[in-house]
Amino acid sequence: MRFELVRRPERSALFSALSPFLAFGLTLIAGAILFALIGQNPVNALYSYFVEPLTEIWSLHELAIKAAPLILIAVGLTICYRSNNWNIGAEGQFIIGGIVGSILPVLYPEFQSPLVLPLMLLMGMVGGAVYAAVPAFLKARFNTNEILTSLMLVYVAQLLLDWLVRGPWRNPGGMNFPETRQFDAQAVLPELFPSSGRANWGIVFALVAAVLAWLMLSRTLKGFEIRVMGASPRAARFAGFSAKRMVFFVFLLSGALAGLAGISEVSGAIGQLRPTISPGYGFTAIIVAFLGRLNPLGAVAAGLLLALTYLGGEAAQISLGVSEKVARVFQGMLLFFVLGCDTLIHYRIRRVAQAIAPSSITDTPAASSSEAAALEAGGTGGAR
């Protein structure tokens, strides 16, 4: 006896709605087992994870701060991945966005104007976009694999930032420690409700970007082009869409959003450049994009959920002394369950008594349509 997947004629609305809950339920059960194994009361531990961080206002602010860069980057990646372009280097674009956006407050602190902050944000976006244009150019011009070039450029960006803050951009009044000068008040992204917590405008940028991206994807011709390009490159070619222009469009867009996330983080949450400005947001956002089923609005929910697991991990360490590694394992399990359960949207499980010989040779159109369908399952699980 074995099980096999059978593709549903259309995506299941039932499982679409149910899958996140199913995944969450499975995570709770597996998490309870994990915590019981390491000698913790499972209920207490799960409470620390998922409830404790939500019980206080200041903690909700922190959730917004943690989720904002994840959502902002993931929204851009969502669009990129929907068009079948694989930008894995958002981490690098985030860093370059932070660097370019910081040129004004670091090198020209005497330039005082209300324009400083908007200019910084703009420059951050441009920086991220230009950095993303490198793999886009290499892909469009030389057909170079964008996954690898964008990934390699992450390391280069990290080293560039490291060099800048330890060398030419080092704070002259900072005892030679590796950091730039603190930004002036006018260069700091304001807090939303300073009386209750320190959440800043970053989360607003993230939500606005998510809604705009969703509108573009579902309501505009460009969005249609992106979806066709992702679902069936051949069909897109017949429709006269240019794959090269698309590469540039989605890379520049995702790079700009990652850059905006970078400068927002630097200006809002950190207030200066440091040798590292991201604990891997660019990579985590890739997972957020998929958890959100490559839907910009889904990315919002996924970003908040993932941010919650970080906060929960800390809460569990403080209140129960659970190791940080357990938090990471738990996070990994959650991701696997969500990814696995989402399969049920497109496939149902059938039990077969024994292996049946593969069907007779299908003709070419059928084979290629199955290929497109398979691709669609992986590439475009989002709302249509």
Place this chain on the structure above:
Amino acid sequence: MGLAESILLTIATAATPLLIAALGELVVERSGVLNLGVEGMMVIGAVCGFAGAALSGSPWIGVLCGVLAGALFSLLFGVLTITVATNQVATGLSLTLLGLGLSGLIGESFVGSPGLRLPNLYVPGLTDIPLVGRLLFGQDPIFYISILLLIGVSWFLFRTRTGLTLRAIGDSHASAHALGIEVVAYRYAAVLFGGACAGLAGAHLSLVYTPQWVENMTAGRGWIALALVVFASWRPMRILFGAYLFGAVSIGQLHAQALGVGIPSQFLSALPYLATVVVLVIISRNRRLTMMNTPASLGQPFVPER
């Protein structure tokens, strides 16, 4: 031991884990599966290799544990991407995340305990030959395994019928399925092989390179192995070249520093990555060459239709 000889030995040690992990990933990608979880499988191999050696007292049992743990861990990826048809990019990244956390948990009690080193080969007479003796006959056993793996993978992919079938699946799983090939079984085998190789590469780190266990001890080497596969445009012999070039550049930048070359070390550290990008561009400029070797259905999930 001469300077040139010892530099070459250092480079060989640095290149061996990259070569092994990249060869495994090459076979996986040739079957049309993209597993971005190499880093995670490698770190699991490193911790289980160390733990196996520490508990049994034999580094060889450690190596075996590393290989098995890597394979077992890759099975998780296989079940999700092949059977449950999840997205390969996201699943691979999650695998890395899980691997880093899980290895930390497994290894918690092994931090700081002295490691066992797999002894180097010693052939009386041959190893003592000046200049080439240590290079050819005096390295660690996993170095020789890596060379055998290289030859084996090359032969398998391009000289055997099974290898041809595997490549056919990577090029078009739909057509291969239509021809009656068990796509799923082949892909499972490929993913397990990739996991075993990553596990072996990890065990090399914790049993040969630096015989100890520390968290995150792979420090990004799994990602470099991934880059090497593309750098090599999916050809085993070019992986050998890439792995040793990468090893040479990273060792070379340390030598340049020790000689007092006044370039900011961050630029020297960035060289290997920039070199990979440049080589990627050079290789992919030749479209015909790339198209010939790139598995066309790489990264796409396959579910048999009937």
Place this chain on the structure above:
Amino acid sequence: MKKILIGLAAAMAVSASVPAMAQDKTKACFIYVGSKTDGGWSQAHDIARQKVQADLGDKVETSFVESVPEGPDAQRTLERLARSGCKIIFATSFGFMDQTVAVAQKFPDVKFEHATGYKSAPNLATYNSRFYEGRYIQGVIAAKMSKKGEAGYIASFPIPEVVMGINSFLLGAQSVNPDFKLKVVWANTWFDAAKEADAAKVLIDQGVDIITQHTDSTGPMQVAAERGILAFGQASDMIKAGPKTQLTAIVDTWAPYYEKRIGAVADGSWKSESIWDGLKDGILTMAPYTNMPDDVKKLAEETEAKIKSGELKPFTGPIKKQDGSEWLKAGESSDDATLLGMNFYVAGVDDKLPQ
């Protein structure tokens, strides 16, 4: 099943939110940049925390968060700790500085202690260890033990702390052998065993016969052991990695300091200070002097005693900078501010300081 779990969770929520803390206990909290088992910097702090817990027993309750990235995450973690009832919080990485300042401002009743930083406040003290004192002793030993008169130094990042260590090591060596040379390799990492091992191999290949490191893993020690040369340990006693190799090691021993400060919080005598303790205070200790002849051992012990008594200050003139200009006149000692911002080599370092 899920419903049951949720129901249970709700029921437990009530009990979990009741703080189960005895009133007479002082809650001391720690935040680490690395994992508590990183084998280096963070582990040294956690070992100290465990010792504090063992020594003070019922009087103290300790809590920690590990692997906290520097930046906004640190601020959140610090705030969560401050809100969870911690009376004193030790922020154990330089990169937590500005976040600690911000949270300290918000919670004036909680005492904060920041390691290796330079910003303080009425409820924020700073503390550091004069690691360079230990490096001076290492330099003395190196000059005695090296046949080639040249040592290799594996450095992490060119911050004042590390530059200070390089200079102090060389000054110690020059006190024995004025022509002593030092080769420096920047690994650009605090912790990557394989990369540090590579750096050690490179230095040995280039002819040095003693290795010292300002990175935290035992990788270099293992390489030195394999190649049969001598080396110094860092952050913890690394004798297990090189029983025939380690000459001595600088061991971070934070526990006495932590016990003193937690005690001060308990009896109300805590006040904000900028503390830079050295060998005499026990904040760092030298691992046993091993693998050296008795006369070298005797010299090392004498040097240690002189530093402890204050008779010997490592940075005392005449000292020339690398470019040949005079830094300190004969008999003149450097002030702490210059040391804490040190960004130049002394004469004799065979390297260009990354700027």
